[in-house]
Amino acid sequence: MTPPAKEPLQILAPNPSPLTGPGTTTFLLGDAHVAVIDPGPDDPAHIEAIARAGRDRIGHILITHAHRDHSAGAARLSRLTGAPVLAFGDAHAGRSALMARLADDGLGGGEGLDHAFAPDQHLRDGQVIATPDWTLTALHTPGHAAGHLSFQWGDRIFCGDLVMGWSSTLISPPDGDLSAYFRSLDRLAALAPRVLLPTHGPAIAAPLQRIDELARHRRDRTAQILAALRTRPDSAAGLARRIYAVPEQVLPIATRNVLAHLIALSQIGAVDFPGILSAETVFSTA
Numbered sequence: 683m684t685p686p687a688k689e690p691l692q693i694l695a696p697n698p699s700p701l702t703g704p705g706t707t708t709f710l711l712g713d714a715h716v717a718v719i720d721p722g723p724d725d726p727a728h729i730e731a732i733a734r735a736g737r738d739r740i741g742h743i744l745i746t747h748a749h750r751d752h753s754a755g756a757a758r759l760s761r762l763t764g765a766p767v768l769a770f771g772d773a774h775a776g777r778s779a780l781m782a783r784l785a786d787d788g789l790g791g792g793e794g795l796d797h798a799f800a801p802d803q804h805l806r807d808g809q810v811i812a813t814p815d816w817t818l819t820a821l822h823t824p825g826h827a828a829g830h831l832s833f834q835w836g837d838r839i840f841c842g843d844l845v846m847g848w849s850s851t852l853i854s855p856p857d858g859d860l861s862a863y864f865r866s867l868d869r870l871a872a873l874a875p876r877v878l879l880p881t882h883g884p885a886i887a888a889p890l891q892r893i894d895e896l897a898r899h900r901r902d903r904t905a906q907i908l909a910a911l912r913t914r915p916d917s918a919a920g921l922a923r924r925i926y927a928v929p930e931q932v933l934p935i936a937t938r939n940v941l942a943h944l945i946a947l948s949q950i951g952a953v954d955f956p957g958i959l960s961a962e963t964v965f966s967t968a
């Protein structure tokens with residue numbers, strides 16, 4: 683593929699937090715034909731700034747996933763510009779059969795889901811969107827969210843929340859899926875991008891190194907969880923308390939990540955639990 687001609691414009695939304703870092707970065711790609719990637723939260727001033735920067739040339743509003751900090755402003759931007767909203771699907775699209783069943787059984791989760799999100803067009807894995815200015819390929823990359831898309835643009839990939847340079851990614855079941863996350867990391871790595879452009883925080887100039895770090899971090903966490911369970915059976919919350927050295931207010935998030943590991947371990951038969959799997963389940967090593 684030919685190298686991209688022009689850097690995408692970046693507009694930072696005013697929503698910094700522990701999960702969004704400096705806030706949501708909205709990308710505007712192209713000149714005569716502008717694609718907006720992740721308009722961000724429904725903040726009128728932010729959405730109006732995007733519309734102004736697009737100078738009546740916004741033709742596509744692309745969403746990596748239906749979390750409010752990425753998608754909630756899409757409807758307002760679409761009204762202002764007339765551009766359609768393109769995404770994998772609504773907030774629940776892409777859930778595996780296992781995760782759908784666990785959700786019915788009372789797994790909790792669903793943090794940040796944009797339940798009102800209704801894209802005009804559904805994108806499938808591998809779908810190409812092309813204008814004279816740019817060509818993007820939608821890649822279905824679940825893990826953080828079941829319907830998460832990344833967008834490949836030449837040798838760069840807009841990777842949403844799948845890979846960040848400054849933080850690991852929240853994987854909260856049933857929308858977060860650790861097994862899917864590992865597959866998506868492998869897929870990105872196999873494409874050998876030169877640069878990754880996450881929605882939160884700076885561009886990643888050494889993608890393979892960062893992907894490797896993140897995968898290693900999760901494998902280490904898996905080993906810690908198994909070691910703790912060998913000492914005594916415990917719930918996700920109990921394990922998070924024993925393993926994570928984080929302040930009390932971060933423990934609920936850590937608990938969701940631990941639960942993602944426990945579900946992945948149960949899928950390969952490495953942990954056991956009585957009855958149905960829920961947020962309170964006590965696990966033991968198999």
Ligand SMILES: [Zn+2]
Nearest residue numbers: 747749826843
């Ligand atoms: Zn997200």
